[in-house]
Amino acid sequence: MSASDGLLTETADVLLAALExxxxxxxxxxxxxxxxxxxxxxxxxxxxxxxxxxxxxxxxxxxxxxxxxxxxxxxxxxxxxxxxxxxxxxxxxxxxxxxxxxxxxxxxxxxxxxxAERRARIALLDAVSDQTNRAVLITDPGLNIRYTNAAFTALFGYTAAEAEGRRATDLLAGRHTKRSLLTTIGRRLIKGGPGGEAEVLIYTKDGEEIWVSARVDAFRDRKGRLRHIFALLDDITETRQLRSLQQLIMGALADEVPIGEIADRLCRRVEEIAPEIVCSLLHVDAAGLVHPLGGPSLPDDYSRALDGVAIGPDVGSCGTAAFYGEPVLAIDLDTDPRWQPYKAMPLAIGLRACWSTPVKAKDGRVIATFAFYYREPRAPSNWHRRIVEACVDLAAFAIERKEARAEIARLAYHDILTGLPNRAQLRHLITTAIDACPTGSHVALAFLDVDHFKDVNDTLGHAAGDELLIQLAQRLREQIGPEDMLGRLGGDEFVILLPQRNAERAERVAAGITEALAAPFRLGSRQLQMSASIGISLYPDHATDIDTLMQQADAAMYMAKQAGRSTHRLFSAEMNGLTEQRLALIAALRRAIAEGALSLSYQPQIRSCDGAVHGVEALARWHDAELGDVSPARFIPLAEDCGLIEQIGLWSVREACRQMASWRRAGLEIPCVSVNLSPINFRNVTLAARLKDILAEHDLPADALMLEITEGAFMQDSVAALETMNAIRKLGVGLSVDDFGTGYSSLSRLAHLPIRELKIDRSFMRDIEKDAGALAIATAVVRVGQGLGMTVVAEGVETEGQRRTLAELGCDVVQGFLYSPALPPVAFERWLIEYCAEQATAMLGRLDVAPAGRDAMKRSA
The missing domain is CATH 3.30.450.20 (PAS domain)
Structure with missing residues (x-):
């Protein structure tokens, strides 16, 4: 094998080993x-x-x-x-x-x-992160951004690509961001400490301010080394920062903090969450003048210069906003035409722009302005607009509450109708006058009560009565000096406080008032002649304490009424006894009502045509263990004066119905019972319903009850009274006009009212046989009744001649001593049995005479 082959083989072996x-x-x-x-x-x-x-x-x-x-x-x-x-x-x-x-x-x-699984988990976490509404920010230890989620992009405007690699503080911090908060947390994390939370103002890509709550913590490796910093960012602009304004205002109002301090606290808090502005709150009064309420960062001399400036179309930002009721922005005070007369002071303290928004009450009135001043020419940011939206409502609430409390205080110490000091305020004024009274001098106290004022209410209605009291108060003001004080106790009672006036000078004032009241008052198309009774007491001659002084003036006023009214009386020691008697009688009447000591007596009403019983009239009686029998002429007016008359009227109806039911069960058939009610009863819209319940309770038909009312009750303009009368007649209960002919009846009104019966007053009976005038009135009443289809009843019939005259006139029913006085129930039962027996005997006698006459005629034939 050659060397090259060996080298190849060796190389192949190396490659195979590497692959392995x-x-x-x-x-x-x-x-x-x-x-x-x-x-x-x-x-x-x-x-x-x-x-x-x-x-x-x-x-x-x-x-x-x-x-x-x-x-x-x-x-x-x-x-x-x-x-x-x-x-x-x-x-x-x-x-x-x-x-x-x-x-x-x-x-x-x-x-x-x-x-792949890790990537899937990361993708899932990324998807979850993008679904949350909390912004997520991850950085490396050097605060360079490595990750942001979709909420971050939505909140701050930066895409993930734009944010990645940027230093977090460089990207989000701005002029008013407290970098030290985030730096402190970062250092703590780097040193291995825990994370933390901070509320910080940061800025969006567009430069808008956002308050966030930042929860910052760290990602560490297994050796505890810092690898990443993450932050969860919540937008608390509205949920916390704006809500803090609401909590501040509500807490201050609950603590009864004065409105000026509330306004200052509001402005300070606004300047904390929007550091680039200077805040101001001005109140606009009813006259259109501005008054500083809050502006702690403005110099005192600048606020003083604003006080009392009238709003107008070119009065800076605030005056113009209040005038037009619309926000006004002056981007540059130096050039804005509306600021030219006023720009020197704000420019001198470095304020260059002003945005003012009107604060409106619920009824649309501009009651304040809320202003932001800027140190450079600019317009408000969206964050500033959101602050103002919240603060305008809060300021309106606080100021309206202040106005409401002031109005409540005014109402607590002033009469609503006349605007005069009321009872509570009068005591304070009297105390002040007494404390300031020099030694040897006097303070006179005059009580004034309008004569027959009740007739005005009953005849013309309460609206007319209120108008009369307003005119009366004005006329009284004209009769007293600038140092004197006029107040209204309630109803038709007034008090006049006359400092440093002795008896003679006080009586001259009272005489002047009496003379001034002699001129008629005009109510619409009517002219009314009114007068007043005045009682005077003196400090310290008559008393040294307020309560006694007022009681004495009240007692003197009642003496003036007893003297014939339209006059005055100075208190004397003898008057104390009479006042005590009246108070004792009122207390006894209250006890009698509470203990059931009143009773009803019944006077029969007889039909003229056949002598049959038409009905009975129930009349209230009072027997007191100590006072004896108290006349109705005495206790009925007293009940009207002290507010017991309505209670007595309803008691009378219940007792009369109970008695009628008892008689009917015993076989005594009495067609109807008449009960007298006060006009006050007819102002109660529940009267018809209560009558229905009473009749049902005693199983009586509605026509078994007749209610007697005075002319004043149906002549008044009270809609409630007329509706009540119609409801009663719809129920089937009868209405009778008592003492007809003595008041101010309008025949046209009478024809359209649900009246079933007219009663001729007893004052016409006395001379009806010999006085042509009395006879003419009785004749007219009978003719009116006949023409309107009403039953006519004559009261006070005492002689056979009177009865005969009335029968000849066609009067339907007579009532009086000729037949019987008013009797207690048992005595009336005996009278009724005897009267019915007499009537039966007389009828039988007439039947016996008739056949004998026929026989005599036959014999003569």
Whole structure:
């Protein structure tokens, strides 16, 4: 063998040894498609022994790339099914070698199953990462970006390609980014410490500010060495930063922090999350003047210069925004025409631009302006606009709450109708006047009560009454001096505080008021003549404490009423006894109602045509263990004054219905019971429903009940009262007008109201037989009733002559002492039995006379 042959043989042996030691499986296939080489790595990949493979057909390897004819170059990663049925992922490369006219195919195979699985996991993790809404950022230890996800791109605008390789701080940090926070965390990671979280302002590709919460940690190798830094970034611009503004405002309001301090806190917080701006909040009052509320970063002299400036079309940014109700942007204060008269001060402190937004109340009023100042000419960023959107609503809420609390405070101390100080404020004013009263001087206190004011409400309605009180308050103001104070206690009661006035001077004021009230008041087309009763007490002559002083003025006012009204009285010691009597009577009446001490007596109503019982009227009576019998003329007006009349009216209906049911069960058939109600009862919209319940409770038909009302109740303009009357008549309960002819009735109104009965007042009965005027009125009432299809009842009939006159007029029913006074139930039962017996006897007598007369006529014939 030659040297060259030996060298070739040696080289071949070296190559075969190299192929045998290769990590990749190497298979050589000859031109006959037989396997001529199969190394150890190939045995492992295909799980085939070399002895079982060499010399066999290459199809044994299940490689489709070798089955083509001719076999082409091939390089790919394929799934390989091995002889034992297992599957692997293999990287296959096929090359062709030609030598001496013979072609061999060399197959290189590598098991990449583990690598493929790792790639699949990475792809899956990458897909998951791209699905999350949290931005993911991975860097090397030098903070050079190695990976970003889709959320990162969406949030900051950089694609993965644009971000990769860039230093993270260079890419995202800006003018107001606190780099020290991230640097501190990075150093800690490099030293092997834990990661951390930070809230930091960073910037997008377009330069927009975004507040993020960055959770930063490390990837380390098995030896603990830092390999990568990763960060999860959450956009907290709205969820935390803007919400912090809301929490700040709500917390301050809950703590009752003054509005100025709230505005300053809001501005400071805004300047923390938007460091490039200077914030200002101005209040706009009802007169259109601005007043600084918050602006801690503005110089005091600048804020003072703004105070009281009127809004207008060219008054800087804030004044113009408030005037038009629209945001106003001045990009350059130096050149903006709206700023020319005002630019010197802001330019002097380095402010070059201003963006102002109006703050509006729920009703559309501009109540403030919220402004951002900038230190360079510029427009607001999207982040700034989002801040303003949140702050405008928060500022509106805070200011409206302040206004509401101020209004509540005003309402707490002022009368809503007249705007005068109310009872609570009057006590403070009186205390202040007494404390300031010099030694030897006096403070006069005048109580004023409008005479017959209730008639106005009952006749013309509460709207007219309110208008009268407003006019009255204005007229009273005109009669007192600038140092005097006028207040309203409630209803038609007023108080006049007269500092440093003795009795004589106070009485002159009262006389002047009486004279001023003599002029008529105009309510729409009506003119009303009104007057007032005034009581005066003096400090310190009559009392040294407020409560006693007020009680004494009240007592003197009641004395003025008893003196005939439209006058005044100065308190005297004798008045105390009378006041105490009235208070004691009110207390006793309340006890009587609570303890069921009131009772009803019943007066019969008789039909004129046949003498039959038409019904009964139930009349309230009060017998007190100490006071004895108290007249209705005394306790009914008292009940109206102290607010008990509605309660008495409903009690009367219930008791009358109970008694009627009891009589009917006993066989006493009384057609109807009449009960007197106050106009106040008819203002209660639930009256008809309560009547229905009472009738049902006692199993009475609706026509068994008649309600008597005064003319004032149906003449008033109260819609509620008219609706209540219609509901009652729809129920079937009758309505009767009591004391008809003594009020201000309108016949046209009467014709359209659900009235079933008219009652002629007893005052016309006394002289009906001899007084032509009384007879004419009675005749007119009867004719009106007949024309409207109503039953007419005459009260106060005491003589047979009166009864006969009324019968001749056609009056349907009479009631009075001629038949019986009002009687307690048991006494009325006896009267009814006796009266019915008399009626039956009289009827039998008439029947007996009739046959005897016929016989006499026959005999004469």
């Amino acid at each position: 030691r290769a990590d990749d499986g190497i298979v050589i296939v000859d031109s006959a498609h037989r396997i001529t080489h199969f190394n150890a790595a190939a045995e492992r990949i295909w799980k085939l022994a070399r002895a079982d493979v060499l010399g066999r057909d290459a199809d044994l390897l299940t490689l489709k790339c070798l089955q083509a004819d001719p076999v082409a170059e091939f390089r790919d990663e394929i799934g390989l099914v091995r002889r034992d049925g297992s599957r692997i992922r293999a990287a296959i490369s096929v090359s062709s070698l030609a030598s001496g006219g013979v072609t061999h195919h060399v197959v290189f195979a590598r098991d990449v199953t583990a690598e």
